[in-house]
Amino acid sequence: IERARRHMQALADLLASRNITLTLAVYPWPMMLERNIRDSRHVRLWRDFCDKARCKDFIDLTPHVFAAKDAHADWYSRYFIFGDVHYSAEGNRLLFQTLRKHLLPTP
Numbered sequence: 001i002e003r004a005r006r007h008m009q010a011l012a013d014l015l016a017s018r019n020i021t022l023t024l025a026v027y028p029w030p031m032m033l034e035r036n037i038r039d040s041r042h043v044r045l046w047r048d049f050c051d052k053a054r055c056k057d058f059i060d061l062t063p064h065v066f067a068a069k070d071a072h073a074d075w076y077s078r079y080f081i082f083g084d085v086h087y088s089a090e091g092n093r094l095l096f097q098t099l100r101k102h103l104l105p106t107p
Contacts, residue, residue, distance in 0.1 A: 001045065004045075005045075005049060008024075008046075008049060008053075009049075009053065012053040012055070021055075021056035022050075022053065022055045022056060023055060023056050023057040023058075023059065023102070023103070024046055024049070024050050024055050024057075024058050024059070025058075025059035025060075025061060025099060025102075026042060026043050026046050026047075026058075026059070026060055026061065026062065027061040027062065027065060027087075027095055028040070028061070028062050028065050028066070029085050030076060030080055030085055031085075032062075033065065033066065033069050033075065033076075034076075038062065038063075038066055040062070043060055043062055046058065047060070057102055059098065059099065059102050061095055061098050061099070064094070064095075064097070064098045065079070065094065065095070068094050078090055078091075079091035079094055
């Protein structure tokens with residue numbers, strides 16, 4: 001955890017030195033969904049980091065993904081590549097639905 005924080009701080013410092021804002025997004029892994037871990041240490045860690053590092057935005061995709069999981073009994077096969085922790089094309093669309101609200105300008 002400490003190494004991850006140091007690396008993220010180095011990135012934040014580099015971006016700040018070039019007047020580039022940092023937006024950090026977090027999302028749950030299948031294990032978190034399977035075990036119903038809705039308030040994870042992972043999310044708290046990066047939310048706290050963004051508070052201290054003054055990120056432009058912190059995007060927590062966890063509630064959105066859990067809502068989709070709760071709506072679909074086949075959530076793993078629907079949103080993940082079989083036998084993997086990576087999101088499928090449908091899973092990436094799910095993440096994008098929330099990300100676009102934060103990242104893309106509204107008309």
